[in-house]
Amino acid sequence: xxxxxxxxxRILWLAFGLGSVFGAVAQHSRFCPMGAIADIVNMxxxxxxxxxxxxxxxxxxxxxxxxxxxxxxxARSIYRSAGFxxxxxxxxxxxxxxxxxxxxxxxxxxxxxIGGGSLKAMVxxxxxxxxxEMTMRGxxxxxxxxxxxxxxxxxxxxxDLPALLIALGLxxxxxxxxxxxxxxSALLAFVFLPRQRLAPGSALAGLCIGLSVVGGWYVSGxxxxxxxxxxxxxxxxxxxxxxxxxxLSFVAPQAxxxxxxxxxxxxxxxxxxxxxxxxxVLAGSLLSAVGSGSxxxxxxxxxxDTANHIVGAALMGFGGVLGLGCTIGQxxxxxxxxxxxxxxxLAAIVGGALLALYYQDRRAxxxx
Numbered sequence: 510x511x512x513x514x515x516x517x518x519r520i521l522w523l524a525f526g527l528g529s530v531f532g533a534v535a536q537h538s539r540f541c542p543m544g545a546i547a548d549i550v551n552m553x554x555x556x557x558x559x560x561x562x563x564x565x566x567x568x569x570x571x572x573x574x575x576x577x578x579x580x581x582x583x584a585r586s587i588y589r590s591a592g593f594x595x596x597x598x599x600x601x602x603x604x605x606x607x608x609x610x611x612x613x614x615x616x617x618x619x620x621x622x623i624g625g626g627s628l629k630a631m632v633x634x635x636x637x638x639x640x641x642e643m644t645m646r647g648x649x650x651x652x653x654x655x656x657x658x659x660x661x662x663x664x665x666x667x668x669d670l671p672a673l674l675i676a677l678g679l680x681x682x683x684x685x686x687x688x689x690x691x692x693x694s695a696l697l698a699f700v701f702l703p704r705q706r707l708a709p710g711s712a713l714a715g716l717c718i719g720l721s722v723v724g725g726w727y728v729s730g731x732x733x734x735x736x737x738x739x740x741x742x743x744x745x746x747x748x749x750x751x752x753x754x755x756x757l758s759f760v761a762p763q764a765x766x767x768x769x770x771x772x773x774x775x776x777x778x779x780x781x782x783x784x785x786x787x788x789x790v791l792a793g794s795l796l797s798a799v800g801s802g803s804x805x806x807x808x809x810x811x812x813x814d815t816a817n818h819i820v821g822a823a824l825m826g827f828g829g830v831l832g833l834g835c836t837i838g839q840x841x842x843x844x845x846x847x848x849x850x851x852x853x854x855l856a857a858i859v860g861g862a863l864l865a866l867y868y869q870d871r872r873a874x875x876x877x
Contacts, residue, residue: 528789538714567719573689596660601832606861608824624794640826725756758838760829
C-alpha cells in the first residue's frame with residue numbers, strides 16, 4: 510500500500526513528468542492547435558491538424574480503456590459535472606478561440622513558447638492568469654455565473670455521449686466502449702489517409718501528447734484516488750484544485766500558479782497537479798529548445814503586436830474559464846471523457862479561431 514504521507518509528492522512529480530513530456534514533444538514537433546487551424550486556412554496544410562486529431566484519438570481510446578478496466582471513473586471529472594451550460598461552452602470557446610489567434614497560440618503553446626525564449630509569451634501568461642483569476646473569483650465571476658445559469662440545460666439521461674446511448678437501452682460498458690471506438694477509429698482513419706499520410710515524427714508526437722493526457726487521468730484518478738482521506742474521512746483526489754480527477758489543462762492553472770507565487774507564505778496554499786504539470790511543460794520545452802539549438806529571445810514587434818497579444822490573452826483567460834478549458838483542457842482532456850460540453854466547446858474554439866483569422870485577413874487587406 511502506498512504511504513499516504515508521500516502520495517502527494519509522488520502525484521506532483523508524476524504530473525511534472527507528464528508536463529515535461531508534453532512540453533518537450535510540443536516544442537520539438539511545433540504542435541500548436543491554433544497553428545493547425547491557421548495552416549488549413551492559409552495553406553491548405555493539414556499536417557498539424559492531423560497531429561492534433563491523432564492526440565485526441567489516442568486520448569479517447571486510452572481513457573476509455575482505463576475506465577472500462579475500472580482504474581478510473583470518467584464521471585468523476587469536472588467535464589461530466591451536473592448541468593449542461595451550453596451558452597457558457599459556446600461563448601467561452603469562441604472567446605478563447607478568437608483570443609488564441611490574437612495571442613499567437615493557445616494557452617499550451619504560450620507555455621511552450623516561453624520555454625523557447627519568448628518574452629511576449631511570458632506577458633501573455635501573466636495576463637491569461639490574471640483574467641482567469643478574475644473570471645473564477647474576481648470582477649468577472651458574476652458574468653461567468655450569469656452566463657452559466659442563463660444558458661443551461663438538463664438532460665435526464667446525462668450530459669455525455671455514452672449516457673445518451675444508455676438511455677436508448679445499451680449497457681453502460683458497451684455504450685462507452687462503442688462511442689470511444691467509433692470516434693477513435695474515425696479520427697485514426699482520417700489521420701492516416703493514404704493520400705496525406707502523417708510523417709512518422711508527427712505521428713509519434715501526436716501519440717505522446719495523447720498518452721500524456723491518458724497518463725494524467727491515471728495519475729490523478731487512479732494513483733491519486735483515496736476512497737477515504739485520513740483527515741476528512743471522505744473520498745478524495747490528491748493534490749487537485751477541483752477536488753476531482755484531473756488531466757492536462759492550461760488556463761486555470763496559470764491563475765493557480767500566479768496565486769501560489771503571490772501567496773507563497775500562506776500555509777493553505779499548496780502545489781497542485783495542475784501547477785506541477787504546467788511547470789513541467791515550461792521545463793520540458795526549455796530543455797528541448799536548448800538541446801536542439803532553437804532557443805531564441807523574442808519580444809514584441811510593435812505597438813499593434815503588443816495590443817493584439819494583450820487583448821488575446823485577456824480573451825483566453827476569460828473564455829478558457831467560462832468554457833471550462835482550452836484546446837488541450839477541453840479539446841483533448843475533455844473530449845476524452847466523451848462529455849457533450851467538451852465537443853461543443855471544441856467546436857466553438859475552432860469557430861472563434863476562424864473568425865479571428867478572417868478578421869486578421871481583412872485588416873491586412875485594408876492596410877495594403
